[in-house]
Amino acid sequence: MAIASPTIVEKELASIPEGAPNVSYVFIVMGASGDLAKKKIYPCLWILFRDGYLPVGTKFVGYARSALTIPELRKRVEPFMKVKEGQEARLDEFFTMCSYVNGPYDKVEGFKALDEALIKIEDKTALGKPANRVFYLALPPSVFMPVTENIKAAAMSKRGYTRVIVEKPFGRDSESSAVLSEHLKKLFKEEEMYRIDHYLGKEMVQNLMVLRFANAMFQPVWNRDNINSVVITFKEPFGTKGRGGYFDEFGIIRDVMQNHLLQLLCLVAMEKPASVSPEDIRDEKVKVLKCIRPLELDDVVLGQYVAKPGGTGDELEGYLDDKTVPKGSVTPTFAAAIFHINNERWDGVPFILKCGKALNERKAEIRIQYKDIPGDIYGGKCRRNEFVIRVQPKEAVYMKVMAKKPGRDTGMVETELDLSYHLRFKDVNLPDAYERLIQDVFLGNQMNFVRSDELAQAWRVFTPLLHRIEREKITPVPYIYGSRGPKEADEMIAKSGYSYTGTYTWKASS
Numbered sequence: 001m002a003i004a005s006p007t008i009v010e011k012e013l014a015s016i017p018e019g020a021p022n023v024s025y026v027f028i029v030m031g032a033s034g035d036l037a038k039k040k041i042y043p044c045l046w047i048l049f050r051d052g053y054l055p056v057g058t059k060f061v062g063y064a065r066s067a068l069t070i071p072e073l074r075k076r077v078e079p080f081m082k083v084k085e086g087q088e089a090r091l092d093e094f095f096t097m098c099s100y101v102n103g104p105y106d107k108v109e110g111f112k113a114l115d116e117a118l119i120k121i122e123d124k125t126a127l128g129k130p131a132n133r134v135f136y137l138a139l140p141p142s143v144f145m146p147v148t149e150n151i152k153a154a155a156m157s158k159r160g161y162t163r164v165i166v167e168k169p170f171g172r173d174s175e176s177s178a179v180l181s182e183h184l185k186k187l188f189k190e191e192e193m194y195r196i197d198h199y200l201g202k203e204m205v206q207n208l209m210v211l212r213f214a215n216a217m218f219q220p221v222w223n224r225d226n227i228n229s230v231v232i233t234f235k236e237p238f239g240t241k242g243r244g245g246y247f248d249e250f251g252i253i254r255d256v257m258q259n260h261l262l263q264l265l266c267l268v269a270m271e272k273p274a275s276v277s278p279e280d281i282r283d284e285k286v287k288v289l290k291c292i293r294p295l296e297l298d299d300v301v302l303g304q305y306v307a308k309p310g311g312t313g314d315e316l317e318g319y320l321d322d323k324t325v326p327k328g329s330v331t332p333t334f335a336a337a338i339f340h341i342n343n344e345r346w347d348g349v350p351f352i353l354k355c356g357k358a359l360n361e362r363k364a365e366i367r368i369q370y371k372d373i374p375g376d377i378y379g380g381k382c383r384r385n386e387f388v389i390r391v392q393p394k395e396a397v398y399m400k401v402m403a404k405k406p407g408r409d410t411g412m413v414e415t416e417l418d419l420s421y422h423l424r425f426k427d428v429n430l431p432d433a434y435e436r437l438i439q440d441v442f443l444g445n446q447m448n449f450v451r452s453d454e455l456a457q458a459w460r461v462f463t464p465l466l467h468r469i470e471r472e473k474i475t476p477v478p479y480i481y482g483s484r485g486p487k488e489a490d491e492m493i494a495k496s497g498y499s500y501t502g503t504y505t506w507k508a509s510s
Contacts, residue, residue: 024132025057027134027136028063028114028118029045029136030139031064031137032073045438047082048438059125060098061099061101061121062098062100063101073100078091105146105150106150108153111155115155129159131160132160133162134164134165135155137164137165145183148188161192161444164194165441172466173467174456174463178459181455181456193449193452194449195449195451197449198434199433200433201433201448204389204397205264208268224345228384228497230265231493232354234363234364235361236359237359238358239317239357239358240325248324248326251331252332253462256355257337258462261353262289263450265339270285270288272284278449282446282451286451288343289454289460291342292339292340295465297468299337300335300465302332302474304330304478305481306318306320306479308483309480318478319357331476332469333358334359337352338352356485369385369499381411398418401416437449
């Protein structure tokens with residue numbers, strides 16, 4: 001039986017001050033009437049509140065253009081909250097900690113009214129004591145600039161810290177990202193900015209550094225001499241579901257690859273940091289990005305899903321059949337790209353990033369494929385070893401190995417050494433990524449947030465490709481809803497050296 005380490009949770013909880021009556025904490029949800037706030041932010045705040053992971057007495061203030069009462073807000077968000085039997089009184093208590101202010105995003109008067117409301121809350125909680133504010137921008141990027149300007153002008157804490165959480169996308173390319181970064185730099189210190197990429201809050205992503213740097217057996221083989229290729233995959237089994245108008249503005253590269261998958265690449269490829277401090281870790285990630293040349297069109301395959309002949313339900317609707325998608329759109333819903341890291345550890349190893357909608361399964365994973373066994377004495381029957389970190393669903397770490405077939409048979413079989421979290425850690429509740437990251441903001445821990453120079457380097461890699469795709473209106477390859485994606489992607493990946501045999505399928509242990 002695994003021995004739980006109480007020190008981690010205890011230290012985290014101990015590092016959050018108790019709050020009332022000595023300190024006031026207010027969490028402000030900008031865009032409180034929107035989908036992100038409704039489906040993610042308020043449900044995560046509820047869980048953190050319910051389980052005692054926030055400072056005692058933390059208050060929650062919603063701000064949006066829509067005029068809502070707290071009962072109306074509760075009616076919107078409660079269907080998305082996980083409330084167990086017997087927790088109803090605790091939920092009532094949560095909503096007594098909530099308040100709401102409506103006002104415009106582009107006029108400072110609204111933020112002055114918000115500030116007045118916050119001061120009343122702070123004075124009631126801890127008159128004359130430190131008062132800390134956390135703003136979460138659950139907003140479309142079109143209003144980031146006016147909102148942050150108005151926060152700075154009228155709603156900063158007068159007697160404590162102010163921290164601002166910014167949701168992706170952080171621009172559309174190098175130029176727009178630089179404009180936004182420069183804008184924010186003029187308003188806030190870097191330590192006040194929390195650029196959130198929720199993938200960095202996922203359990204298996206956070207486990208990656210521990211697996212790499214706390215296990216001696218991986219150190220000698222984590223390099224170009226032993227690893228043949230690295231494949232990082234994100235698959236969704238559904239299409240845009242009527243939200244194609246929003247998706248079409250960004251496409252799959254900006255929506256998933258440039259942020260989520262590139263972050264995973266950095267964590268796989270980075271050198272061992274000097275310490276586990278946020279700045280040391282982010283320094284190493286930036287070094288990786290600086291070693292990657294900008295992508296070119298020959299490095300990628302772009303796809304767009306079409307209806308499945310003879311399919312049922314959603315399969316009958318291709319991307320262009322979504323009424324919210326502009327007619328004739330060439331926005332890709334699938335992308336596969338091959339990256340090369342020009343440094344001593346990884347020279348010659350392809351890093352393959354692959355993501356798409358309307359594919360054959362839901363999956364996010366990191367697959368590290370090792371080289372063929374040298375001096376093979378088994379007549380070419382050995383398959384390559386693979387070390388796989390399954391991010392979602394059914395979190396797991398497993399190593400694909402060759403073994404003797406059981407019994408009298410002397411042949412070999414592909415099998416796995418499997419650490420499935422739902423079996424090994426049955427009684428451990430894995431928090432949602434947003435829960436972790438919001439808690440990190442209260443802790444002042446920026447390890448799992450994107451730094452401005454990191455962001456600039458990420459856009460440097462993608463911007464020339466994105467501009468060419470849009471300038472030349474590159475037509476994506478059609479692929480059938482529910483398939484693996486375009487066969488051209490498999491062909492490109494095979495040419496890079498990755499070996500897909502199709503002879504082994506990992507099955508989640510039950």
